[in-house]
Amino acid sequence: MIQLFKEVKIDWLANRRIFIAVSVILMLAGLGSAILRQWHHSRNPSAPQAFNLGVDFKGGSVITVKFRQRPPAEQIHAAVVQEGVHDAIVQHVTDKPDEVLIKMPLEGPDTTAKGTSGAQVDVGQTKVRRALTKFGTAAGEKVELSSDPNASYKIIGTEAVGPVAGQQLRNKAIAVTLAALVGILLYIAFRFEWTYGAAAVIAVFHDVLVTLGFFSIFQWEISLTVIAALLTLVGFSVNDTIVVFDRIRENRKLHRRDSLYKITNDSINQTLSRTVITSGLVFLSVLAMVLFGGEVLFGFSVALLIGISFGTYSSVAIASPIMVWWEQRIDAANRALALTPKAVPGARTSDAPLRSKGAAAGVRKQTPGARRA
Numbered sequence: 001m002i003q004l005f006k007e008v009k010i011d012w013l014a015n016r017r018i019f020i021a022v023s024v025i026l027m028l029a030g031l032g033s034a035i036l037r038q039w040h041h042s043r044n045p046s047a048p049q050a051f052n053l054g055v056d057f058k059g060g061s062v063i064t065v066k067f068r069q070r071p072p073a074e075q076i077h078a079a080v081v082q083e084g085v086h087d088a089i090v091q092h093v094t095d096k097p098d099e100v101l102i103k104m105p106l107e108g109p110d111t112t113a114k115g116t117s118g119a120q121v122d123v124g125q126t127k128v129r130r131a132l133t134k135f136g137t138a139a140g141e142k143v144e145l146s147s148d149p150n151a152s153y154k155i156i157g158t159e160a161v162g163p164v165a166g167q168q169l170r171n172k173a174i175a176v177t178l179a180a181l182v183g184i185l186l187y188i189a190f191r192f193e194w195t196y197g198a199a200a201v202i203a204v205f206h207d208v209l210v211t212l213g214f215f216s217i218f219q220w221e222i223s224l225t226v227i228a229a230l231l232t233l234v235g236f237s238v239n240d241t242i243v244v245f246d247r248i249r250e251n252r253k254l255h256r257r258d259s260l261y262k263i264t265n266d267s268i269n270q271t272l273s274r275t276v277i278t279s280g281l282v283f284l285s286v287l288a289m290v291l292f293g294g295e296v297l298f299g300f301s302v303a304l305l306i307g308i309s310f311g312t313y314s315s316v317a318i319a320s321p322i323m324v325w326w327e328q329r330i331d332a333a334n335r336a337l338a339l340t341p342k343a344v345p346g347a348r349t350s351d352a353p354l355r356s357k358g359a360a361a362g363v364r365k366q367t368p369g370a371r372r373a
């Protein structure tokens with residue numbers, strides 16, 4: 001394996017309090033942003049919520065448009081924004097280069113009131129249709145685009161997602177994430193020890209919460225692609241943590257006389273080259289997606305960028321110190337239990353005093369006789 005760093009002797013655990021303090025500050029900042037925004041939204045419904053949920057979660061409509069000569073997505077988005085739909089997303093269809101998907105949220109002040117979602121979808125569709133007239137004439141519903149030489153585009157499909165369906169998707173996304181974390185805990189507990197599994201899951205929770213905190217602070221939109229990025233992050237972070245834990249387990253067998261503190265530092269230093277190479281290459285790839293992927297891939301790529309950065313950080317600065325702290329507490333408890341005298345069942349605690357009294361009385365009884373002798 002390529003070794004970027006040789007003879008590394010960094011005392012990572014010596015700075016564990018600084019690392020954990022930084023993580024706590026970031027998580028509290030994200031939590032505070034979510035709580036304050038949700039409180040402000042409860043008082044003013046027009047204010048942003050804790051998280052900027054996309055069409056997939058809060059409901060809306062998706063319009064599929066086929067162009068004769070597809071204009072750039074930026075021009076379509078700008079035309080839709082001019083009509084007042086500011087949260088619309090224009091997405092290219094991968095296998096059909098002449099088609100685009102225009103996703104937009106429900107229009108209106110209350111997206112949860114009964115009987116209003118249909119009207120809100122109609123309002124949004126009307127605005128999008130007006131925006132599309134800037135690119136030419138639309139083909140009729142029963143006329144193919146290729147059959148009408150004067151038409152520039154045709155709306156070939158419209159789908160609506162209600163608030164109830166969006167809420168179900170949100171609940172399923174949360175359940176899937178939690179199920180993945182539970183599965184990881186069980187696997188690592190079986191493969192290593194339960195203390196290793198608990199430390200790894202806490203580190204993954206840290207990565208997900210920090211990433212969601214950034215999305216709350218900057219109000220980036222959360223869609224199903226962001227959920228996919230979070231699940232990808234869970235697997236990537238756990239993989240990096242398992243590499244460090246596996247080296248710790250090997251070194252504990254090879255260096256039985258060394259302390260767990262030293263073994264953990266040595267293991268992190270020994271896997272540092274692998275961590276930098278793997279995470280660095282993934283980081284550069286995701287950074288390219290953030291810079292050049294456009295608006296459609298922004299949520300997915302920025303979630304991966306933040307998650308991979310803090311996932312690599314948590315493997316060293318969060319998971320390992322938590323595992324060492326937990327193992328030390330368990331060892332201390334076991335030593336204290338071993339030193340505690342065990343009571344014999346049925347024995348009287350007063351036997352020793354009684355025997356000492358009898359022995360003392362015997363000594364006193366023998367003393368006069370000894371003198372007489």
